[in-house]
Amino acid sequence: MMQKLRFHLAALAVLFVIREIVAFLEIIPLKYLFTPLVTAAVLIIAVYALAAAGASLYRYLVVAGLITSVIADTLLMIVQVDLLKYGIVFFLATHLAYCIAFSRGYKWKAVHLINAAVLAAIVVILHLLLRGRSGGLDAALIVYMLFIACMVYFAYGYQGGGPGRQRVLLRAGATMFMVSDIVLAVNAFLSPIPHSTVFTWALYAPAQLMIALSCHDQGASPAV
Secondary structure, eight states, X not given: OHHHHHHHHHHHHHHHHHHHHHHHTTOHHHHHHHHHHHHHHHHHHHHHHHHHHOOOHHHHHHHHHHHHHHHHHHHHTOSSSOOHHHHHHHHHHHHHHHHHHHHTTBOOOTTHHHHHHHHHHHHHHHHHHHTTOSSSOHHHHHHHHHHHHHHHHHHHXXXXXXXXXXXXXXXXXXXXXXXXXXXXXXXXXXXXXXXXXXXXXXXXXXXXXXXXXXXXXOOSSTTO
């Protein structure tokens, strides 16, 4: 199984590099092909964990989050029509699945008050920047920001039964996911960023990969 996983990671790296190149060159048909393939390849990595390490609620929730991510990515990559609001709905489902997964291994520590304060400040600042500029999506965006903030909060507080590497993967993955969404929001509502999809995916794809890889480290824990 580990040999298959290494092969799959190598194939994923090739898909990702091709996706970034065709997105930068704006070769739209190839971008439409490789964009969902990257997330689907990440999804397979999480499915491998189910086959190799057995079923757990944590792994099922991550798989579910990656499935809704594939749908959201497919909607958001289409440049001919604006499907952002539909993509938000499916990414909300992704963050909900991740919130539940990470929260089941959450253990309270006083330092988490700092995490909560930082995330709350980020949400407030983003709301103030985006308010009135989102094309009628202000309410949807504040809900979305709260969901992703909760996802990051629980990722940093996760103390599940896996090794320390799992916690590192979750924290890095959740943080990169949030930053990629901030880049996406800035490009969509504040100021266009040249080749923004390249920068967004440079953060987003590794973020999803780290979350998928955490399924291989998740051990006997409250998330089972």
